[in-house]
Amino acid sequence: MADPAAPLATHEGHETCAVCAHQGRTCPPDCRLAPHFPADKPKRFEYAYQIFGMRRILRALEADAAGLDAETRRREYGNIGMAGIVYTADARVEDPGLSVFLIAN
Ligand SMILES: [Zn+2]
Numbered sequence: 564m565a566d567p568a569a570p571l572a573t574h575e576g577h578e579t580c581a582v583c584a585h586q587g588r589t590c591p592p593d594c595r596l597a598p599h600f601p602a603d604k605p606k607r608f609e610y611a612y613q614i615f616g617m618r619r620i621l622r623a624l625e626a627d628a629a630g631l632d633a634e635t636r637r638r639e640y641g642n643i644g645m646a647g648i649v650y651t652a653d654a655r656v657e658d659p660g661l662s663v664f665l666i667a668n
Contacts, residue, residue, distance in 0.1 A: 581608035595624055599645050610659075611652035615643070623648055 580597035581604055583590035590597060600608040611620055619641075626640035 578602040581605045585609075585612070595628075596620075599624075599649055604656075606656045607649065607652045609652075610655040611648050614651060614655070615648055619643065620645075620648060 577590060577592045577594075577597075578601075579590040580594050580602055581600040582596040583594060584602065584605065585608060600611070615623075622640055623643055623645050626636055627645050629636070629640075631639065
């Protein structure tokens, strides 16, 4: 993982998102992950990556963009969307020792 204290590279005035910074790549101006994992929230991505993995994050992003009805979406992509991933990761940022399932109940 990239050093969180290191200055983030910019690309045409666009700040590198937490995902691209983590993966050491240039963040394109139209990066689809940047709205969910902005540069100032590296912990959000760190926890999302630990909990869900990159494959499930990308599938949730794809499912959100597909605009499917709820049943098709659940069948083809599972129940989690980007909002759920961000919510879960933020809950861990708030309290790393507390499971999101305890918060929900
Ligand atoms: Zn990016």
